[in-house]
Amino acid sequence: MAQEIELKFIVNPPVIHSLSEKLNALSQEQHETRQLVNIYYETADNFLRRHNMGLRIRGNGNHYEMTMKTSGQVIGGLHQRPEYNVPLSEPVLDLTLLPAEIWPQGVDIAELQQQLNPLFSTNFNRQTWVVQQGTSRIELALDQGEVVAGDLQEPICELELELLEGEAGALLVLAEQLVNEPGLRMGLLSKAARGYHLAQGAVERAVKPLGLLSLAPKTTIEQGLKAALAQSLESGLYHEELWSRGNKAAKQHIMLAAGNVRHVLALFGGIIPRKASSQLRDLLLSFETSLAEQDKGDSVLFSAQASITKLVLTRWLFESQWRDFVDEKGRIKLDGSLKRFADGHLSRHSAELRAIFQRPLGDAYADKLTRLIRELDAARLLAGIYPVEQASPWVENWQGLFDAIKTNQIVEIEHYRNEAISQAPFWLHSGK
Numbered sequence: 187m188a189q190e191i192e193l194k195f196i197v198n199p200p201v202i203h204s205l206s207e208k209l210n211a212l213s214q215e216q217h218e219t220r221q222l223v224n225i226y227y228e229t230a231d232n233f234l235r236r237h238n239m240g241l242r243i244r245g246n247g248n249h250y251e252m253t254m255k256t257s258g259q260v261i262g263g264l265h266q267r268p269e270y271n272v273p274l275s276e277p278v279l280d281l282t283l284l285p286a287e288i289w290p291q292g293v294d295i296a297e298l299q300q301q302l303n304p305l306f307s308t309n310f311n312r313q314t315w316v317v318q319q320g321t322s323r324i325e326l327a328l329d330q331g332e333v334v335a336g337d338l339q340e341p342i343c344e345l346e347l348e349l350l351e352g353e354a355g356a357l358l359v360l361a362e363q364l365v366n367e368p369g370l371r372m373g374l375l376s377k378a379a380r381g382y383h384l385a386q387g388a389v390e391r392a393v394k395p396l397g398l399l400s401l402a403p404k405t406t407i408e409q410g411l412k413a414a415l416a417q418s419l420e421s422g423l424y425h426e427e428l429w430s431r432g433n434k435a436a437k438q439h440i441m442l443a444a445g446n447v448r449h450v451l452a453l454f455g456g457i458i459p460r461k462a463s464s465q466l467r468d469l470l471l472s473f474e475t476s477l478a479e480q481d482k483g484d485s486v487l488f489s490a491q492a493s494i495t496k497l498v499l500t501r502w503l504f505e506s507q508w509r510d511f512v513d514e515k516g517r518i519k520l521d522g523s524l525k526r527f528a529d530g531h532l533s534r535h536s537a538e539l540r541a542i543f544q545r546p547l548g549d550a551y552a553d554k555l556t557r558l559i560r561e562l563d564a565a566r567l568l569a570g571i572y573p574v575e576q577a578s579p580w581v582e583n584w585q586g587l588f589d590a591i592k593t594n595q596i597v598e599i600e601h602y603r604n605e606a607i608s609q610a611p612f613w614l615h616s617g618k
């Protein structure tokens with residue numbers, strides 16, 4: 187088994203030429219452009235997709251290769267997943283060539299193979315460079331072409347940085363050098379994910395407001411921090427994709443995701459000193475300002491500033507950079523129970539919210555939005571540790587109030603305000 191570790195960027199087509207030149211200058215090893223045709227297979231009931239697997243045959247001239255990717259870990263545009271490659275003499279599936287242990291228990295391989303049919307394809311030209319980054323070797327692949335499913339298609343124009351040898355962190359270091367000029371945007375969706383979406387009819391993707399994090403009861407504070415930041419990053423990138431495709435409502439959700447990162451950092455400010463995240467918070471604030479000022483997605487999203495912000499966040503998260511700023515006492519706190527932390531802090535955030543919204547505020551509601559979302563973001567993270575049926579209604583009433591203020595709906599505002607301030611705690615509170 188090989189582990190595929192890669193970082194993906196969407197490329198703004200006008201910069202293709204300057205990007206190639208930059209890579210030529212950076213690389214000791216350049217390869218000729220190859221034309222790759224990839225057929226992805228699936229059963230009628232999406233067996234592979236349901237098991238987070240992706241199966242394809244790639245053709246390059248007379249060379250064929252069967253690849254199976256299984257589920258892994260994704261942090262923003264950084265994908266890490268197991269990958270199995272088998273050379274084929276002809277472009278015909280043969281599942282018996284894949285290792286037996288990759289299949290879910292009880293799967294009849296022969297029967298599965300019978301049920302698999304081509305679902306979509308990706309056809310692109312791939313130009314590759316190899317760069318030595320410290321002790322690591324990285325392949326850069328610039329792909330231009332299209333994803334095709336039936337009558338539907340969409341363009342591919344992306345740059346993948348794939349680790350050949352060494353440390354995953356090297357991908358992020360190299361990427362920081364590449365994004366200092368505009369034209370690259372961190373990509374969340376794999377080519378396969380885009381193919382499946384087309385094959386399902388390419389229904390326009392809907393905005394997805396940040397929801398409750400679902401956290402296991404024994405989650406530590408540090409695990410909660412990581413999960414919350416990963417959720418924000420994913421939400422931000424998801425809505426960037428939507429905004430880039432013309433969904434205007436998505437912009438607000440990018441801003442909320444960026445704000446959420448700052449609010450999560452503030453929540454743990456007693457454990458992780460502010461100087462650990464000062465660069466990150468400055469970048470986020472500037473990014474949010476640029477977003478607020480712009481109506482055209484691509485001019486902000488392909489900017490160097492936007493890319494650096496997400497790369498710094500990804501690296502902060504991937505390398506757990508806060509640990510360099512935390513002493514032994516802090517480390518013990520980070521390993522402590524998030525549940526215990528939440529029981530204490532939820533009372534505080536709840537009291538703060540109730541104090542702000544105790545009485546009707548007439549036309550002054552909009553002034554309270556910043557504080558409302560800050561408290562709500564903190565409460566939403568902490569609420570993830572409790573049973574969802576208890577935590578969810580509480581959070582939804584405050585979220586309802588936020589949405590009603592945002593859209594200036596007077597009747598809804600008073601409804602949600604009354605509901606929200608009269609809710610009983612769902613956490614273990616001291617009664618003070």
Ligand SMILES: [Mg+2]
Pocket residue numbers: 190192346348
């Ligand atoms: Mg790859």
